[in-house]
Amino acid sequence: MIAPATDSTAYSPRQNAVLDSALRLLVEGGEKALTTAGLARAANCSKESLYKWFGDRDGLLSAVIEFQARKVRVPAEAEGPLDARALTMRLEEFARELLAVLASDASLALNRLAIGQASGEGARLGHLLQERGRRGIGRRIEALLEAARQAGLIAFDEAGEAYATLYGLIVTDQHLRWLLGESPEPRTFDIRAERAVAAFLRLYRR
Amino acid sequence: MIAPATDSTAYSPRQNAVLDSALRLLVEGGEKALTTAGLARAANCSKESLYKWFGDRDGLLSAVIEFQARKVRVPAEAEGPLDARALTMRLEEFARELLAVLASDASLALNRLAIGQASGEGARLGHLLQERGRRGIGRRIEALLEAARQAGLIAFDEAGEAYATLYGLIVTDQHLRWLLGESPEPRTFDIRAERAVAAFLRLYRR
DNA sequence: GCCGATACGTACCGTACGGTACGGTACTAT
DNA sequence: ATAGTACCGTACCGTACGGTACGTATCGGC
Numbered sequence: 464m465i466a467p468a469t470d471s472t473a474y475s476p477r478q479n480a481v482l483d484s485a486l487r488l489l490v491e492g493g494e495k496a497l498t499t500a501g502l503a504r505a506a507n508c509s510k511e512s513l514y515k516w517f518g519d520r521d522g523l524l525s526a527v528i529e530f531q532a533r534k535v536r537v538p539a540e541a542e543g544p545l546d547a548r549a550l551t552m553r554l555e556e557f558a559r560e561l562l563a564v565l566a567s568d569a570s571l572a573l574n575r576l577a578i579g580q581a582s583g584e585g586a587r588l589g590h591l592l593q594e595r596g597r598r599g600i601g602r603r604i605e606a607l608l609e610a611a612r613q614a615g616l617i618a619f620d621e622a623g624e625a626y627a628t629l630y631g632l633i634v635t636d637q638h639l640r641w642l643l644g645e646s647p648e649p650r651t652f653d654i655r656a657e658r659a660v661a662a663f664l665r666l667y668r669r
Numbered sequence: 670m671i672a673p674a675t676d677s678t679a680y681s682p683r684q685n686a687v688l689d690s691a692l693r694l695l696v697e698g699g700e701k702a703l704t705t706a707g708l709a710r711a712a713n714c715s716k717e718s719l720y721k722w723f724g725d726r727d728g729l730l731s732a733v734i735e736f737q738a739r740k741v742r743v744p745a746e747a748e749g750p751l752d753a754r755a756l757t758m759r760l761e762e763f764a765r766e767l768l769a770v771l772a773s774d775a776s777l778a779l780n781r782l783a784i785g786q787a788s789g790e791g792a793r794l795g796h797l798l799q800e801r802g803r804r805g806i807g808r809r810i811e812a813l814l815e816a817a818r819q820a821g822l823i824a825f826d827e828a829g830e831a832y833a834t835l836y837g838l839i840v841t842d843q844h845l846r847w848l849l850g851e852s853p854e855p856r857t858f859d860i861r862a863e864r865a866v867a868a869f870l871r872l873y874r875r
Numbered sequence: 876g877c878c879g880a881t882a883c884g885t886a887c888c889g890t891a892c893g894g895t896a897c898g899g900t901a902c903t904a905t
Numbered sequence: 906a907t908a909g910t911a912c913c914g915t916a917c918c919g920t921a922c923g924g925t926a927c928g929t930a931t932c933g934g935c
Contacts, residue, residue, distance in 0.1 A: 477912090489788075491789075492788065492789040493785070493787075493788025493789040493790075494785065494788065495788075495789060496788075496789060498891085498892065498893085499892080499893060499894075500891090500892075500893090503913090503914085507913080507914095508912075508913070508914095509912065509913045509914060509915085510893090510894080510895085510914090510915095511894095511895080511896080511897095511912080511913085511914095512911085512912060512913075514893090514894065514895080515911095515912090519893090519894090520892095520893065520894090572788060574784075574845075574849075575784050575785060575787060575788050577849055577850075578780075578781050578784050578785065578848045578849060579699070579700065579781060579784065579785030581699075581781060581848065581849055581850040582695075582698065582699025582700065582701075582702075582778060582781050583697070583698040583699040583701060583702060584699075585850070586849060586850020586851070589848075589849030589850035589851070590849075590850065592849065593846070593849055593851075597842075624864075627841040627842065628838065628841070628868065630841055630842050631836075631837035631838050631839075631840065631841035631842070632834065632837050632838065633837075634837065634842070635833040635834070635836055635837035636803075636833065636836050636837070636840070638842075638845060639780075639844060639845070640799070642784045642787065642795075643780075643783055643784060643787055643792055643795030643796075643798065643799055644783075644787040644791070644792020644795035644796065645792070645795070645799075658830075662834065662872055665871075665872060666868055666871060666872065683882090704921085704922065704923085705922080705923060705924075706921090706922075706923090709883090709884085713883080713884095714882075714883070714884095715882060715883045715884060715885085716884090716885095716923090716924080716925085717882075717883085717884095717924095717925080717926080717927095718881085718882055718883075720923090720924070720925080721881095721882085725923090725924090726922095726923065726924090876935105877934105877935085878933100878934090878935090879932105879933095879934090880931105880932090880933090880934105881930100881931085881932085881933105882929100882930090882931085882932105883928105883929080883930075883931095884927105884928090884929085884930100885926105885927090885928090885929105886925105886926085886927085886928100887924105887925080887926075887927095888923105888924085888925080888926100889922105889923095889924090889925105890921105890922085890923090890924105891920105891921095891922085891923105892919105892920090892921085892922095893918105893919095893920090893921105894917105894918085894919090895916105895917080895918080895919105896915105896916085896917075896918100897914105897915090897916085897917095898913105898914095898915090898916100899912105899913085899914085899915105900911100900912085900913080900914105901910100901911090901912085901913100902909105902910085902911085902912105903908100903909085903910080903911100904907100904908090904909085904910100905906105905907090905908090905909105
């Protein structure tokens, strides 16, 4: 049964609390740790309620992803005059945020979950995660790049390609290393962000 | 029981055939599809033999990773005089190879396996995959970069950082997207490789 | 021709999970 | 007070998996 991807379904406070427990289990023990019985015990609810609310274990997993995505909504940054210095600072801010998000326990746990699920069965959770997570911040940074181009600060043919380049310079292979179990070192994020933005601007500055 | 990471253990032809079946199962159905009974059926061997050879399901998974890593050994490229044109071509060749490897069924399946395992239990498979897979091609390309620097073609402070930049420019977020279930489009690899190398050289050319 | 070793095929065991059913409880509306 | 609702806790069922044990067959060494 393919769930109709209901965007508007808001969960009750009780259900959100349960999803919070589910996310905690997922972060601490991976997919294997998120069992229906385990979640019922951890959240002090009954298995029957779980199946009533989320229909199915897959529905539960999808709900956890949407639950987290809903929490991450970054506040839209205050717009202001855009000169070279402001652009640099906003790009660096974005880079730091991106690294922090990708390195967070919740993000790593959900990405591991979706990736593990992507084999065999269709990539339902993968698409969901991509759509709910990345698209948001992607749109935001592409808008910033577009504004910078309009202001004559940078030049590119296609915003998507410039964004991909920026992303690659910031993240390199760190995300995969973290997913494979390496521990993030947040102290290094600042310098990574600086270097990546400097390189990006050297490539795209007019 | 922590396996002693025996590098030198070569498997018999029969065992390699079994590992090949295991990899096939893994590629087709993900980790869930690689069951002891299923592998015994697919490879026409007994479960008892599996446990005798690999000790344990974890040992089997490790063996599959090492098995694949042993197959991927890229032939060391023929060295020659290194001028700007040769450097560009070798970097583009590397980029194409890298994209092809990362997009291959086997690589994606094994990375998904190791990533799924990385939660909870220690990142044994992750480390193994990192060590057996990446290190090899990393060392090779860093040697090329070092040679290019000695030849005065490019300039950088640290080879590792230059390599990370090159990697990021080539791969961007494609690898993650593939891991999440997006289908690779090999037709685009050439142009991706060209653009990434062009950007890299614009950043590091003397 | 016999023996030991190796490995196949199958049957088996314990466990853990997804999913369902049922009795009991608090709370609300009428 | 009564009926209805939502939920908890627990017990239960079927299944599938990891791991073990056993009987049988193939094959090389003597």
